[in-house]
Amino acid sequence: MGRPREFDNTAAIEAAMEVFWSKGYEATSTGDLCEGTGLGRGSLYNAFGNKQRLYEEALRRYTEDGFQDQLELLSGSGTAKDRLRRLMTRVIDIDMDDPRRRGCMAINAAVEPAGRDEVVARLADRSFKRLEDAIRDVIVVGQELGEISADRDPRQAARCVLSAYYGLRVLGKVSQDRSALDDIVEGTLSAL
Amino acid sequence: MGRPREFDNTAAIEAAMEVFWSKGYEATSTGDLCEGTGLGRGSLYNAFGNKQRLYEEALRRYTEDGFQDQLELLSGSGTAKDRLRRLMTRVIDIDMDDPRRRGCMAINAAVEPAGRDEVVARLADRSFKRLEDAIRDVIVVGQELGEISADRDPRQAARCVLSAYYGLRVLGKVSQDRSALDDIVEGTLSAL
DNA sequence: CTCATTTTGTACTGAACGGTAAAAAATGGT
DNA sequence: ACCATTTTTTACCGTTCAGTACAAAATGAG
Numbered sequence: 070m071g072r073p074r075e076f077d078n079t080a081a082i083e084a085a086m087e088v089f090w091s092k093g094y095e096a097t098s099t100g101d102l103c104e105g106t107g108l109g110r111g112s113l114y115n116a117f118g119n120k121q122r123l124y125e126e127a128l129r130r131y132t133e134d135g136f137q138d139q140l141e142l143l144s145g146s147g148t149a150k151d152r153l154r155r156l157m158t159r160v161i162d163i164d165m166d167d168p169r170r171r172g173c174m175a176i177n178a179a180v181e182p183a184g185r186d187e188v189v190a191r192l193a194d195r196s197f198k199r200l201e202d203a204i205r206d207v208i209v210v211g212q213e214l215g216e217i218s219a220d221r222d223p224r225q226a227a228r229c230v231l232s233a234y235y236g237l238r239v240l241g242k243v244s245q246d247r248s249a250l251d252d253i254v255e256g257t258l259s260a261l
Numbered sequence: 262m263g264r265p266r267e268f269d270n271t272a273a274i275e276a277a278m279e280v281f282w283s284k285g286y287e288a289t290s291t292g293d294l295c296e297g298t299g300l301g302r303g304s305l306y307n308a309f310g311n312k313q314r315l316y317e318e319a320l321r322r323y324t325e326d327g328f329q330d331q332l333e334l335l336s337g338s339g340t341a342k343d344r345l346r347r348l349m350t351r352v353i354d355i356d357m358d359d360p361r362r363r364g365c366m367a368i369n370a371a372v373e374p375a376g377r378d379e380v381v382a383r384l385a386d387r388s389f390k391r392l393e394d395a396i397r398d399v400i401v402v403g404q405e406l407g408e409i410s411a412d413r414d415p416r417q418a419a420r421c422v423l424s425a426y427y428g429l430r431v432l433g434k435v436s437q438d439r440s441a442l443d444d445i446v447e448g449t450l451s452a453l
Numbered sequence: 454c455t456c457a458t459t460t461t462g463t464a465c466t467g468a469a470c471g472g473t474a475a476a477a478a479a480t481g482g483t
Numbered sequence: 484a485c486c487a488t489t490t491t492t493t494a495c496c497g498t499t500c501a502g503t504a505c506a507a508a509a510t511g512a513g
Contacts, residue, residue, distance in 0.1 A: 071489025072479040093373055095287030099471055109492055114472070116490090170376050179434040180372040181285055184362050194435040201441075221448070228441055229448035232428030239427045242371040243386040249393075249420055256413070256421035260452030263459025264509040291501055301462050302502085308460090312501070 078116065081106045085117075086127035090174045094124055094182040125188050131174045132196040136203075143203055149211025150258050153204065157234055157254045164241035165250075173238045201231045208261070217261045226261055233257040270308065271322075273298045277309075278319035282366045286316055286374040317380050323366045324388040328395075335395055341403025342450050345396065349426060349446045356433035357442075365430045393423045400453070409453045418453055425449040 088105035089097050099120055103110055117123040142156045164172060171177075175196045183190040205227035211217035217226075237253055244250065280297035281289050291312055295302055309315040334348045356364060363369075367388045375382040397419035403409035409418075429445055436442065 070481040070487075072491075074490065075479095093287065093376075095285065095373075096377075098469075100469085109490095110472080111474095111491055111493080120471070172372065176431055177372050179431060180364065180369050181287075183435055184285075185288075190435045194437075197432055197435070221451075222444075225444040225448045228444045229425065229452070232432060232445040232449070233421065233424045234428065235431045236424030236426065236428035239368055239371060239431060240389055240424060243375055243382045243389070245386075252414075252417040252420045253424040256417045256452075257424070259413075260421070260448075262457075262511045264461075266460065267509095290499075292499085301460095303461055303463080303505095306502070 074112075074116075076106070076108060076112065081108060081113075081116070082123075082126050082130050085123050086130050086174070089124055089127050090131065090171050090177070091169055093177060121182075121186060124182065125186070125192065128174065128178050128189060128192050132192060132199075135173075135175070136196065136199055139200055140203055143207050148216045149207050149214070150216060150261065152207055153230060153261075154254060154258055156204075157237060157257070158251075160234070160238060161241060161247065161250045161254070164238060165247055170242060172242045173235070176235060176238055197231065197235070200234070201227050204230050204234075211261075221261070229260070230257060266304075266308075268298070268300060268304065273300060273305075273308070274315075274318050274322050277315050278322050278366070281316055281319050282323065282363050282369070283361055285369060313374075313378060316374065317378070317384065320366065320370050320381060320384050324384060324391075327365075327367070328388065328391055331392055332395055335399050340408045341399050341406070342408060342453065344399055345422060345453075346446060346450055348396075349429060349449070350443075352426070352430055353433060353439065353442045353446070356430060357439055362434060364434045365427070368427060368430055389423065389427075392426070393419050396422050396426075403453070413453070421452070422449060 084106040085102055088101050092101065097120075099110065099113070102108075102120070102123065103113060106113065108116075113123070117126060139156060142159060143152050145152055145155060147155075160173070164170070175193050178189050179193040183193055201224075205223050208217055208223045208226050208230075212219040212223060233253055237250055240253075241250060276298040277294055280293050284293065289312075291302065291305070294300075294312070294315065295305055298305065300308075305315070309318065331348060334351060335344050337344055337347060339347075352365070356362070367385050370381050371385040375385055393416075397415050400409055400415045400418050400422075404411040404415060425445055429442055432445075433442060
């Protein structure tokens with residue numbers, strides 16, 4: 070019972086995610102969050118407790134949504150290498166087209182608030198590990214089909230792709246040179 | 262003429278670097294910087310203008326010092342692969358031994374203040390490019406000596422190592438699994 | 454010694470911060 | 484209709500923020 074909520078919880082978290090993603094944790098004020106979500110201070114604090122917990126919710130949402138997108142790309146058509154290539158070229162497109170240069174929010178989280186918030190650190194870590202597993206699955210299939218050389222441990226190979234992927238996103242934060250990023254994709258794939 | 266400075270400019274920048282590196286740009290207050298450098302507010306603002314410009318100085322110092330360390334590792338003894346391996350295992354050691362989990366300040370800069378400060382973005386970009394060139398030089402030598410297969414463009418190969426290197430540092434921010442990071446090193450090197 | 458010049462320490466500024474208090478408003482149950 | 488309960492709104496905390504004003508202190512030039 071009681072007065073019903075006038076806002077959609079999911080939509081509010083998504084709006085907060087956009088704000089945190091664009092500005093980072095520390096540079097985002099609670100006023101920014103009120104403006105972004107359309108909620109008053111009272112509602113925001115009543116629903117989410119404080120800025121830190123709302124950030125955790127926002128990051129959780131980001132990693133869930135992002136992982137679904139990644140799975141979709143990795144389970145598309147084409148060879149295993151084609152799918153891994155699409156995973157990487159997609160983020161190059163996204164990173165270089167985004168005028169706000171938001172990059173990957175999981176990386177941003179690992180860099181900025183993870184040192185002070187163990188929940189954030191574990192969320193980021195789990196997100197990285199899940200992508201590693203998904204990449205590994207693709208590599209295993211590729212090896213079974215003979216598309217990828219089978220003389221390398223698939224877990225190790227997946228970790229290399231994973232590392233290249235996140236390196237790509239770091240470099241994409243400040244690089245203007247798309248061909249450098251494309252080199253990383255092709256070089257990483259030809260190593261498999 | 263005028264009253265002489267009582268502090269060493271270089272030492273102050275270095276102290277500020279430590280503070281920014283540990284806490285990040287936004288979370289560092291001007292009070293933290295006074296405490297870290299030992300300077301009063303007046304001296305600090307008189308010498309460096311404002312927080313942003315001091316950060317730029319600190320990052321400049323970090324990238325200069327860091328690049329010297331990297332060059333030293335890359336010009337050491339052993340084969341080209343040995344030297345590239347040392348470059349990477351060194352940062353794994355550093356990242357995993359550091360209780361403060363500061364990571365790579367250039368990455369931190371690319372993630373946090375680069376979006377609002379073009380000077381920072383260019384400093385980070387330049388730092389990345391310089392390491393790419395240094396890695397490429399080692400690969401070229403390795404190819405000439407037959408230690409590294411010569412059928413890959415050295416620039417592309419260098420970019421792959423570079424990307425793996427920064428991926429490594431991102432993962433090292435939150436990972437507790439050293440063997441995963443070691444896999445990346447060995448996988449990346451065996452691809453050359 | 455005096456004066457121009459620079460640095461230093463301190464006190465202070467208005468603004469913005471994260472978070473809270475409390476009352477009004479809106480519901481369902483009885 | 485009334486009450487317990489929850490959300491919303493608004494006004495308000497005390498604190499901290501980045502940056503400044505200004506006078507005292509320390510120099511070298513003349």
